[in-house]
Amino acid sequence: MPDSENNAATDFIRALIRKDNETNRFGGRVHTRFPPEPNGYLHIGHAKSIVLNFGIAEEFNGLCNLRFDDTNPSKEDTEYIESIIEDVHWLGFDWGDRLFHASDYFDQLYEYAIELIKMGKAYVDDLSPEELRQQRGTLTEPGIESPYRDRSVEENLDLFQRMRAGEFPDGSRTLRAKIDMKSPNLNMRDPVMYRIKKESHPHTGDKWCIYPMYDYTHCISDSIERITHSICTLEFEDHRPLYDWFLDQLNLYHPQQIEFARLNLSYTVMSKRKLLQLVKEGYVSGWDDPRMPTISGMRRRGVTPEAIRTFCERIGVAKNDSTVDIALLEYCIREDLNKRAPRVMGVLDPIKVTLTNYPADQVEYMECINNPEDESMGTRLVPFCRDLYIDRDDFREDPPPKYYRLAPGREVRLRYGYFIKCEEVVKDEKGEIVELRCSYDPQTRGGFAPDGRKVQATIHWVSARHAVDAEVRLYDRLFNTPNPLGDDENVPFTNFINPNSLTIINNCKVEPSLASAKPGDRFQLERVGYFCLDSKDSRPDHLVLNRTVTLKDTWAKIEASLNKK
RNA sequence: UGGGGGUUCGUCUAGUGGUAGGACAGCGGACUCUGGAUCCGUAUGCCGAGGUUCGAAUCCUCGACCCCCAGCCA
Numbered sequence: 001m002p003d004s005e006n007n008a009a010t011d012f013i014r015a016l017i018r019k020d021n022e023t024n025r026f027g028g029r030v031h032t033r034f035p036p037e038p039n040g041y042l043h044i045g046h047a048k049s050i051v052l053n054f055g056i057a058e059e060f061n062g063l064c065n066l067r068f069d070d071t072n073p074s075k076e077d078t079e080y081i082e083s084i085i086e087d088v089h090w091l092g093f094d095w096g097d098r099l100f101h102a103s104d105y106f107d108q109l110y111e112y113a114i115e116l117i118k119m120g121k122a123y124v125d126d127l128s129p130e131e132l133r134q135q136r137g138t139l140t141e142p143g144i145e146s147p148y149r150d151r152s153v154e155e156n157l158d159l160f161q162r163m164r165a166g167e168f169p170d171g172s173r174t175l176r177a178k179i180d181m182k183s184p185n186l187n188m189r190d191p192v193m194y195r196i197k198k199e200s201h202p203h204t205g206d207k208w209c210i211y212p213m214y215d216y217t218h219c220i221s222d223s224i225e226r227i228t229h230s231i232c233t234l235e236f237e238d239h240r241p242l243y244d245w246f247l248d249q250l251n252l253y254h255p256q257q258i259e260f261a262r263l264n265l266s267y268t269v270m271s272k273r274k275l276l277q278l279v280k281e282g283y284v285s286g287w288d289d290p291r292m293p294t295i296s297g298m299r300r301r302g303v304t305p306e307a308i309r310t311f312c313e314r315i316g317v318a319k320n321d322s323t324v325d326i327a328l329l330e331y332c333i334r335e336d337l338n339k340r341a342p343r344v345m346g347v348l349d350p351i352k353v354t355l356t357n358y359p360a361d362q363v364e365y366m367e368c369i370n371n372p373e374d375e376s377m378g379t380r381l382v383p384f385c386r387d388l389y390i391d392r393d394d395f396r397e398d399p400p401p402k403y404y405r406l407a408p409g410r411e412v413r414l415r416y417g418y419f420i421k422c423e424e425v426v427k428d429e430k431g432e433i434v435e436l437r438c439s440y441d442p443q444t445r446g447g448f449a450p451d452g453r454k455v456q457a458t459i460h461w462v463s464a465r466h467a468v469d470a471e472v473r474l475y476d477r478l479f480n481t482p483n484p485l486g487d488d489e490n491v492p493f494t495n496f497i498n499p500n501s502l503t504i505i506n507n508c509k510v511e512p513s514l515a516s517a518k519p520g521d522r523f524q525l526e527r528v529g530y531f532c533l534d535s536k537d538s539r540p541d542h543l544v545l546n547r548t549v550t551l552k553d554t555w556a557k558i559e560a561s562l563n564k565k
Numbered sequence: 566u567g568g569g570g571g572u573u574c575g576u577c578u579a580g581u582g583g584u585a586g587g588a589c590a591g592c593g594g595a596c597u598c599u600g601g602a603u604c605c606g607u608a609u610g611c612c613g614a615g616g617u618u619c620g621a622a623u624c625c626u627c628g629a630c631c632c633c634c635a636g637c638c639a
Contacts, residue, residue, distance in 0.1 A: 184568040195637035238569045554600045
C-alpha cells in the first residue's frame with residue numbers, strides 16, 4: 001500500500017538516504033543545507049527546497065545549515081541576505097548556529113587553488129572572455145587547449161598571487177582547472193575557477209579582488225561543512241563530475257549530491273531574473289507585492305507558513321519536469337485558513353438596507369460565532385440596527401434561475417440577524433439602486449424561525465451606523481494564462497500579465513471589531529474570502545485589507561455555466 | 566547529428582514482476598444560519614513498437630518526444 005500523504009514521505013531522495021543509513025555510509029549522519037545566492041528574494045520554488053532540506057534533517061534527526069552562496073559580489077546584496085534569513089525563519093525553520101557563507105571559506109579555497117596549481121592541475125589563463133568562449137568548442141565539437149595551458153607551476157603561482165594582489169585588470173586573466181578540453185561534458189573543459197573582480201563584497205568587504213566561481217566553491221563548501229546529502233536541482237546534474245574531480249584531486253570528503261526537479265507553478269513565473277524584471281519595470285510594487293510568488297509577497301498577502309509547508313509536502317519530489325496547478329496552492333491556503341481564521345462580516349460593495357418596521361433608535365448586539373471550525377475561538381457581539389449595508393451582489397432585481405439571495409418580495413436570512421423581506425427598491429435618477437426597503441420578522445432573532453420556515457439564503461451585513469470604512473485590495477492571479485512563458489520566445493511574458501490582478505475598492509464597510517485588528521491579522525470575511533490587514537499600508541484610521549484568496553464560490557460556477565448557455 | 570536527465574489520469578505524485586492508488590482540478594449528489602466547511606459518488610492515465618514471462622508501468626531491444634549544458638552567473 002502506498003503511504004498516504006500524511007505519512008512519512010517516500011520520495012526517491014528519502015529512499016536514498018535510508019539506504020545510506022542502512023549501509024552506514026555516513027555513519028548514520030544526515031546533514032543537509034539550503035544554499036541560496038543572495039541575489040533576490042526567496043520564492044515558493046525555494047520553499048520547496050527549504051522544506052525538503054530542513055524537513056529531511058528533522059525527519060532523520062540530522063542537521064540543516066543555511067549557507068549563502070555569495071561568490072559573485074556584482075549581483076549580491078545585504079538586503080537579500082536579510083530577507084532570506086527572515087523568510088526561512090518565518091517558514092518555521094532554524095539553523096541554530098550554523099549560518100554560513102561560502103565567503104567564509106575564501107581563504108581555504110585560495111589555499112586549495114594553490115595546491116591544485118602546485119599539482120599542475122590548475123593554470124592562469126590570459127585569454128579574454130571572448131577568446132575563451134571561442135575556444136571552448138561547441139556541443140558537438142571539442143574545445144581548443146589554451147596557449148597558456150602549459151605554463152610552469154612557478155609562473156602560475158606567481159601570476160595567481162599577483163591576480164590576488166590586484167596587479168591585473170578585471171577580466172584580463174582567470175585561474176582555470178586543467179581537465180580536458182575534449183570532454184563531451186562542457187563543464188569539464190578547463191572550467192574557470194577564479195576571476196578578477198575589483199569589487200567589494202557584502203561579507204568580506206575589500207579583502208579580495210579575485211572571486212571563486214560557483215562550481216569550484218560549492219562542492220568544497222559542502223565538503224567543508226561535512227554535508228552528507230547535497231540536494232540540488234536538475235540542471236546541476238552534469239556538474240557532478242566536476243565536483244567529484246575537484247574533491248578527488250584535493251582528496252576531500254565527498255557528500256552525495258542528489259538532484260530533483262525545480263518547482264514550476266501555473267499562472268506565475270518563478271525565475272529570479274523575471275521576478276526582478278517585474279519589480280524593476282514596475283509591474284508590481286516590489287518583491288513583497290502580494291501578487292508575487294515570493295515568500296515575502298505571499299506573507300504580505302496573508303498566506304500562512306503552514307499552508308506553504310503543506311503545499312510543498314503535498315507536491316512531492318521527483319525528477320520529472322513539472323508544473324503544479326496553482327489551484328493546489330490555493331486549496332492549501334484555504335484549508336489552513338479555514339481552520340484558524342476568525343470570521344467577521346464585511347461588505348465590499350455596499351447597498352443600503354433600511355428595515356422599515358425596526359425601531360429607529362434601537363441597537364441590538366448579535367452573538368456571532370468566531371469560527372465554526374473551532375469552538376474555542378468563542379463568540380463576539382456585533383451591533384445591529386435599522387440601517388444596514390449588504391453586498392450589492394447579494395441582491396438581484398431580476399434574479400436568474402438558481403439565484404437564491406435577496407430579490408423583490410423574497411425573504412432571506414441576515415446571518416446571526418433576522419429574516420428580512422425586500423419590499424421596495426429605491427433608485428436614483430440614473431436608475432441605479434440606492435436603497436432596499438425591507439421588513440424584518442421580529443420572531444426570527446438570531447436567524448432562527450420559530451415556525452420552522454426555511455429561507456433559501458443567508459447573507460452577510462454590517463450596521464451602517466457602526467461600520468468601519470476600509471480599503472480592500474482584491475488580488476488575483478498575476479498572469480491570465482497557465483504558462484506565461486508560452487511557446488514563442490519572442491513574445492515577452494509580460495504580455496500575459498493579468499490586468500485585473502489587483503482591484504482596489506475604497507468604500508467597503510466592515511464590522512466594528514476590525515477597528516482593533518493589527519497589521520498582518522488574518523480573517524475570513526464570511527461568504528467572501530480570506531483577508532489580512534496589509535502590513536505596510538493599513539492604519540487604524542484607514543484599514544487596508546488584502547484578499548488572500550476567495551472562498552470556493554459555487555454560485556460563480558453556476559453563473560458561469562448559465563452564461564455559457 | 567556530443568553529453569546529462571526525463572516520459573503513469575487535465576495537473577502533481579505512488580507503484581520497483583502479481584487487481585494502476587492518492588491529491589488537486591472536473592462532474593454529480595447529500596448536508597448546511599457562510600452557495601463556506603464537511604461527506605459521498607463518478608469519469609479520465611502507464612510515450613510507441615517489439616520481446617522475455619503464467620503474468621510487465623516495472624525486465625530487455627529499438628524508436629519517438631521533452632528538459633538541461635557552449636557565463637570570467639548560480
